Every structure is written in structure tokens, then in C-alpha cells.
Amino acid sequence: MNSEQIRQVILEILERIAPDEDLSDLVDEKPFREQMELDSMDFLDIVMELRKMYRIQIPEEDYPNLNTMAGTVQYLLPRLKDVPVGT
């Protein structure tokens, strides 16, 4: 997957976790929590979804990398670059 494809995966996860939110104008560089209602349990949902979908184990010390869309994509790119889209 490339950056845009990973972004799309994250967006779909966010849509499931926060179904009341309008994510169409999400700013990639701004923290998720400044743009939507997202608490620690929701954040763990993102981690869990990635674990289920791609068997990625994200250690707790890496969680700050996932505060923004841009940071999340950057963090995941080397880990998912060999994963085909749709898996």
C-alpha cells in the first residue's frame, strides 16, 4: 500500500469508530482529537483494528505517532508497504 491507500484505510477505520463525525474536511496535520470526539478507548479501537486487519502490533510507546493522520500514515508506511490493497 502507498500513503494514499493507507490514509484511506485509516479513514474507513475512523468512520467505523466515530460514525457521527463528518470526516470530509479532516486536516491531516492536525491532531485527531482537535477535530473529532476521540477518547482513549476510541484510540485503542484504531490500534485494535490495525491489529486485526494487518496483524500489526503497535507498542504503547509508539502511540504518539498516531495522533494525526499524517503521523499515522508516516508510521504505517514502512510497515504496510508490502501489504497489497484490500487485505
Added chain:
Amino acid sequence: MSFSDRIVITGIGLTAPNGNSLAEFRQSLLEGRSGVVDYETRYMGPVLAGVCSFDELRYQKKKDVRRGTRAGSIAVYCANEAVKDSGLDWPNVARDRVGVYLGITEHGNVETENEIFEISKFGYDTKVWSHHHNPRTVANNPAGEVTLNMGITGPHLTIGAACAAGNAGFIQAAQMLRLHEVDLAIAGGVSESIHTFGIFASFAAQGALASHKDPTKACRPFDKARNGIVVAEGGGICTVERLTDAKARGAKIYAEIIGYAMNSDARDFVLPDANRQAECMRLAMKRAELRPDQIDIVSSHATATEQGDIEEVSALRKVFEQSPRTAINNTKSFIGHAMGAAGALELLGNLPSFDDGMAHATINLDMLDERCALPNLVVNQPREMGRVDCILNNSFGMLGINSVLIIRRFES
């Protein structure tokens, strides 16, 4: 009762398989409309169930529904409906003086089964076990979700009382109001049990799960052809207040809780005991200072199991032998067994008889089992009662838990 405060019901919210408000529910009961349908449950395939269709998003966001439980959503819907119906000036109600007391038969099985199913798709890797599991499965969950949704900071708890739980919720409310622990109780019972396959499978293993080619005819208490329980979901929640408070704010008063009792069989895990049931009814009437012939309607608990119906009929014969005028009906025949909500829904389904003077029937009683014969069963068609003043509501459960609640028409 020995306590001085009189306790009244001032608001009602409910969801039943055949109605999402008191008016809808009552109409279904008087028109003989069942809420039992074909239903698919995990592993077992087709079964029958009482399924509710209330609008979950009326009082919750999609995210709240996703995060919480079905029992929580049922409780949130019913509690909000009850408060709305009560006419309380909710924004100005002291939330730290509100208590939430909800009866449950079980809680947590749904989420546990869901999680085990989920990890089964990952080779039972517990690393994909949800962090939502604990907050969803703690036993106080349905009542806690109500407090979160409505900003209530007073006490909340669920009362685990098997299928006697609906009455137990109201009893807890009356007690806490009389102790002045709270000024307003949001109380009743809820059930999400149709979402756990285990309850169906366990009743099936026990030979106590109903089957019928026509779902609406599956739940048939007292009938020769009865073959077990139809599991249902639902909720019945009321605002309960001290009479003095209700009168001071000019509240509409649906009924007064004038007597209650709970006791235990101390005999068997599953089989009921007519003697203890009879004692429970007599104790509730004694506390209400009523004779059996002053009870107009008995809302029976009968679940359409072989032994359960016979035991309750035996208890009713003992207690109401000298009161042939007391009408006896059954609400489960319409909606199935709503478990923790059963006692609440069965009470609330009968409550409108104070206004309309009708007793709804027990339906699907085509061939009476003579062992279940009672002098005044309301069979298949509702009955004009004229005036109804007192209703006695039976709710009994596994491990031999019995609860009886008596309400009276309120007259100022």
C-alpha cells in the same frame, strides 16, 4: 406498609416486541397482537424470539450505540421516554438525588459470546480481545449507561434477580425513596437476552425452548400444547417518586405501589415452588392491607413450561381460592419471556386497565391443560372489567427467587 411515604409511578417508558410506548403496547395487548417472530441466533440457526424495534438513535449517537450494549440502549431509550412522559422539568432536576435501579436476569453473556466468536476468527488470539469487553459486561452496565446518557450523578445499580428482576427494580426504587436516599427513582427492568445464543441453547437442552410453525402461537401458557419459553428482549422503566413530591409538582400519577414482597424457595436451581410463591403473594397483600378479593387482576408469571405453569396455578389456587372474581391474565403469551424486563413489562401492560377498565387476555390458550385450570382466566379475548382498582404482578425466577408487586389506582 409500615413506612410512611406513599410511592407512586409518574412516568413510563418501554419497548416491547409489540410496542414502543405504553399506548402501542396496550393496544397490541387488547387487539391480540403478538410480537414473536422467526429469529436467527449464532450456531443454533432459526429459533423464535420477541424482538424490539425501537429507535436507538432517538436518545443516543451512533457512537454511543456502538460503544455500549443492547441492554444499555434499551435502558437509555426507556429511561428517557419515562422522564419525558413524567413531565419533570428535567434540566432543573437535582441529578445527584436521582437513583437508577434496573432489574436484570443476566448481563454480559452477549458481549462475551461476541468476543469469543471474534477471536475464533484469529485462532483464539486473545490480543484481539476488545478493550470494550469489561465496561460492556460489568453487571451495572445498563443502569450505568443511563447515568452517562442523562447526566445522573446519584446512585445506580442493576438488581440481578433472574426473571423476578422487573419487580425487584421497582421494589428497590420504593425502598430507596422511603429511605430518602434519592428523591426520584428511574426504575424497572431490561433484557438483551435474545442476543446471546446461550440462553436459547440452555433452554433447548433443558427441553424448555418453545417451537411452533407459527411464531405468534409459540408462547402458550396454560395450554395443553405448550412446549416451552420464547425468549424476548425489552425494557420497562418508570419514574417513581414519593407521593408528596409528585403532588407538589402536579404530576400525572399512573398508580401507587402499595405492596411488595420477595422471598426464596430454597429448594431447587430451576423448579419453582408453589408454596413459596403463595407465601410471597400473601406477604405482598398483607403489606398492602388487602384481601385476595380486593385484587382485580393478577398478572401471572407463567412462561409456558410444563412444571412452571402448574406450580404457579397451584399457588394462585391457594391464594385466590376465595376470590373467584379476581381475573388472571398473562402477557408473555403475546411477547414471550422478556427476562429482566418481564416483570416490568407485564405490570405496565396491565396498568392502563385503571383507565380503560379492560383486562387483556392470555392468548394461544386453545386447549386448557386441566392441571392449569383457574376459575377466572381471561382467555384469548380481553374482558370488560368495569372498574379496576388493584393489580398484583407475579415474577418468579431461577434459583427460586420470587417477587410480587401490587399497584393501586391512585385517587387523591
